[in-house]
Amino acid sequence: MRNRRRAQQRVAYIVSCEHGGNDIPTPYAPLFRGRARLLASHRGYDPGALLTARDLARALHATLVVATVSRLLVELNRSPGRQFRCSPIMRDAPPDVRDDVCRRHYLPYRDKVEAFVARAIASGARVVHVSSHSFTPLLDGIVRHGDVGLLYDPARIRERELCVRWQRALAALRPDWIVRRNYPYLGKSDGFTSYLRKRYDAASYLGVELEVNQKHVRGGDVPAGERASIVAALRQALAPQARVNRASGARRKTRASATMRASPPARRSGASYRCESRD
Numbered sequence: 001m002r003n004r005r006r007a008q009q010r011v012a013y014i015v016s017c018e019h020g021g022n023d024i025p026t027p028y029a030p031l032f033r034g035r036a037r038l039l040a041s042h043r044g045y046d047p048g049a050l051l052t053a054r055d056l057a058r059a060l061h062a063t064l065v066v067a068t069v070s071r072l073l074v075e076l077n078r079s080p081g082r083q084f085r086c087s088p089i090m091r092d093a094p095p096d097v098r099d100d101v102c103r104r105h106y107l108p109y110r111d112k113v114e115a116f117v118a119r120a121i122a123s124g125a126r127v128v129h130v131s132s133h134s135f136t137p138l139l140d141g142i143v144r145h146g147d148v149g150l151l152y153d154p155a156r157i158r159e160r161e162l163c164v165r166w167q168r169a170l171a172a173l174r175p176d177w178i179v180r181r182n183y184p185y186l187g188k189s190d191g192f193t194s195y196l197r198k199r200y201d202a203a204s205y206l207g208v209e210l211e212v213n214q215k216h217v218r219g220g221d222v223p224a225g226e227r228a229s230i231v232a233a234l235r236q237a238l239a240p241q242a243r244v245n246r247a248s249g250a251r252r253k254t255r256a257s258a259t260m261r262a263s264p265p266a267r268r269s270g271a272s273y274r275c276e277s278r279d
């Protein structure tokens with residue numbers, strides 16, 4: 001009975017992108033004067049992550065929450081209390097400015113994701129959350145050997161199994177790529193997925209961070225063919241859990257309910273935030 005109930009459990013998909021751009025809203029522009037180069041670097045945002053997130057959301061019929069303000073303004077992928085630590089500018093900004101940034105950017109973004117997850121789980125669904133990022137190929141003089149990283153908590157079996165399947169499927173589609181797990185960061189260190197894991201058990205919430213090496217970025221984005229491989233591999237990896245094949249959705253009404261749909265992803269885009277992961 002229990003197994004049957006589990007097999008029938010709906011899956012609600014959410015794709016987020018915390019570091020999708022390097023915008024600095026006008027009120028804070030004076031703080032960033034002379035910082036154009038820093039803003040344009042990997043410390044300012046995750047090049048390529050935004051479009052990858054959009055593709056993932058479209059393929060999964062997922063709710064999409066993105067931000068295009070720079071992580072140097074506020075780090076959306078850090079837990080409360082840590083959102084200004086990575087920024088040499090905001091670390092020393094006046095408290096009222098930081099409060100304002102939190103109210104306008106940090107809280108609305110975090111609330112949007114948290115509200116979706118809370119609502120889905122309360123309705124009996126299991127949440128699969130993919131957070132889209134990219135990483136710099138060279139950090140502190142060290143070359144990172146990997147094309148794609150999948151970050152998760154190794155103690156969570158479902159997350160691990162999903163990432164093993166995603167890794168295998170992607171390696172099969174792109175034999176020339178190095179696809180690694182929990183590289184270049186550990187999935188369990190502070191991030192939005194880690195924060196949500198503390199609130200929901202492993203059966204209710206799966207959080208995975210996708211990290212794409214920025215050496216793949218051309219003209220600001222990961223090329224379409226490469227994004228398509230990443231998306232196709234995830235769909236293959238998810239197949240044992242829930243069918244997300246859009247083409248089959250209309251024919252299989254029962255399975256259509258396996259995907260929680262909200263508003264079309266593009267219209268659910270968050271305000272404008274942005275940042276990078278952990279480097």
Ligand SMILES: [Zn+2]
Pocket residue numbers: 018019046077132133134275276277278
């Ligand atoms: Zn990032």
